[in-house]
Amino acid sequence: MILGVGVDICQNERVxxxxxxxxxxxxxxAFFDSYKSDLRKLSYLCGRFAIKEALIKAFxxxxxxxxxxxxxxxxxxxxxxxxxxxxxNDKKVHISISHEKDYTIGFALVELIDTTNNKK
Numbered sequence: 001m002i003l004g005v006g007v008d009i010c011q012n013e014r015v016x017x018x019x020x021x022x023x024x025x026x027x028x029x030a031f032f033d034s035y036k037s038d039l040r041k042l043s044y045l046c047g048r049f050a051i052k053e054a055l056i057k058a059f060x061x062x063x064x065x066x067x068x069x070x071x072x073x074x075x076x077x078x079x080x081x082x083x084x085x086x087x088x089n090d091k092k093v094h095i096s097i098s099h100e101k102d103y104t105i106g107f108a109l110v111e112l113i114d115t116t117n118n119k120k
Contacts, residue, residue: 003091004110006057010050012102017041023049025072027084043104047097048073050106051081055095058108062091090115 020032020041028048035041052071059066072085073095083093094109 001112002109003112004058004061004108006054006059006061006106006108008050008053008057008106010046010053010104010106012042012046012104015042015046015049017045019049020045023052023068025069025085027072027074031074043099046104047081047099047106050104051095051097051108052106054106054108055083055093058093058110062110 017038020029023045024032032041032044035044049068051073052068055071056066056068066086070086071083073081074084075081081095081097083095090113092111092113094111096107098105098107
C-alpha cells in the first residue's frame with residue numbers, strides 16, 4: 001500500500017555551494033568534497049536537496065515528520081540513489097533524481113510492506 005508520494009523541483013541557480021552543511025549528511029559530504037568541479041558539486045547538492053524535499057513531502061503524507069538532516073541518500077554500485085537512513089522495517093522507499101541543465105527533480109514514494117509473511 002502506498003503511504004505517500006513526494007516530488008520537488010529545484011532551480012539550480014538558487015542553490016549555493018555554501019549550503020552544503022545544511023543539506024548534506026557527513027556521508028554525503030564526503031562525496032561532495034571528492035568532486036573537483038564546482039559544477040559537479042552543485043549538481044550533486046541540488047539532487048540531494050530535491051530528493052530530501054520530496055522525501056519530506058512523501059513521509060508527511062504518512063504522518064511521519066522528518067527533516068533534511070534526518071536523511072542520508074547514497075548511490076549504489078550502478079549509481080542509483082537510495083535512502084540509506086533512516087531505515088524502516090515496515091516501509092520501502094523508492095526514490096529517483098533527475099538533472100537537466102537548469103533544474104533538478106526528486107521523486108519519492110513511501111510504500112507499506114507486508115511483514116507478516118502470510119504470502120500464498
